[in-house]
Structures are given as structure tokens and as C-alpha cells.
Amino acid sequence: DQQVKQNSPSLSVQEGRISILNCDYTNSMFDYFLWYKKYPAEGPTFLISISSIKDKNEDGRFTVFLNKSAKHLSLHIVPSQPGDSAVYFCAASGFNAGNMLTFGGGTRLMVKP
């Protein structure tokens, strides 16, 4: 019963193009969503987040979109850079769902020079 799913295990993008990473969730108690980036042998690093009262949050090259009715969020990276190559995890939390983070399985992004 995966409550947060990332259906694409990997994504390959050319440098300078847009990377779009997708995430779906099932638990309607989630009201806060986060994206973490993870390099091998390191811990996840917080990237960007969005509250359920918004549908978009932007921070530099990173934008997260939230579609509550579809229970879907996406992370856009524009322009993609080789240093963005990492595993990206979508995570969800909510005060009434427990403050712990529920993670998706991750998407490995490869940005080719």
C-alpha cells in the first residue's frame, strides 16, 4: 500500500532541457509535499516544498506543481545541468497523517552534457 509513488525509476535528459519528475499520492490527509535530492553515499538534501493550499512554488531553476484533485505533483528543473544528476525523492507529510515523511521510491535523473 504505497501511499506515495514515483512511477518512473529513471529519466535521461539533455543538458539545458527541462526535466520533469512526477509523483502521485493516495492519502488525502497529506497536506505538505517535499522534494529531496540524493547523491550516492549521502543523505537526502531538501530541495523544495509546497503546501496543499498552493498549486505552484518556484525557487530558481526548480518549480513544483501540485494538482490536488488528481493527487499529483511534479518537479520541473529548467535548465537541467549535469550536476543535477541524482536520485530525486518525492515525500509527503501532514499534521493529521503524522509528521513523519512518507517517501516515494525515487527517480534517478541523468543529465547528459
Added chain:
Amino acid sequence: NAGVMQNPRHLVRRRGQEARLRCSPVKGHSHVYWYRQLPEEGLKFMVYLQKENIIDESGMPKERFSAEFPKEGPSILRIQQVVRGDSAAYFCASSQHLRVDQPQHFGDGTRLSIL
């Protein structure tokens, strides 16, 4: 400006031994979370602690696993009588407040290998 510190980074144990994983949260953070990542999977919540209290251990196996966060010193995740299936990366995270909009900061993990 130290982040979350976990040690050891790598731990090798034989079946039946005990594993003790330590986590020092960011200075000033009183909320600690432990997560486990099996190979090729996402992180799974295990336990949430505040100083001297276990708040939520719903993700922790009922047997062999225990966690503590004493008044002084690091948080400890203890696994008794380890089995091969315990091989995983164990991550600790901390936050300053109990608020969903406060991102948790993660350590670099302890990679536990069971021979």
C-alpha cells in the same frame, strides 16, 4: 554549522550480533526521526523521538529494534540479533519544531551490512 551527524558510516555485523547506530541532530533540534532504505527503494519511516520520549514508533519492527534519545548525548537505534534482512542504509533526520513546513535535515546515513 554542523548538520546531522551519524556514525559509524559503515557497520558490518555477523548474524546474531547487535548493531548500535548513533545520530547527533543539528544543534538546537529536539526532534529526531529514523528512516530505513532498502536497496533500490525509498526511505521508510521507523521512529520519531523527542528528548527522552518516543513519540511515534509505528514504523519500527516490534522485535529486536529499539530507539532512544536521551537527555544528553546522541540518539541511538539499536538492533539486537541482527539478520540478513536488516542490511540497509539507516538515515537519521532532525527538525527544530514539530511543524510540517519545517523540512527535516538528514544525515549521510549508516550502511549496515550483515554477513
